[in-house]
Amino acid sequence: MSSLNRQQSNHLVQHIMGVEQLLTEVDEQGAEEILDELYLLITKLLEQFPQLDQDED
Numbered sequence: 793m794s795s796l797n798r799q800q801s802n803h804l805v806q807h808i809m810g811v812e813q814l815l816t817e818v819d820e821q822g823a824e825e826i827l828d829e830l831y832l833l834i835t836k837l838l839e840q841f842p843q844l845d846q847d848e849d
Contacts, residue, residue: 796804811830815823838845 797816811826818826
């Protein structure tokens, strides 16, 4: 199993920081839109990699 390379990791961190910054600028309604988009992103990830959707006991 491979992990992210340095460039991919940096790219991900930049996006996460962008979302965190956006969260400081929005109200509850904006936060709800962000949550909806993050939910869609996670759904796409789990569709592409269904093995990630495993309950851990």
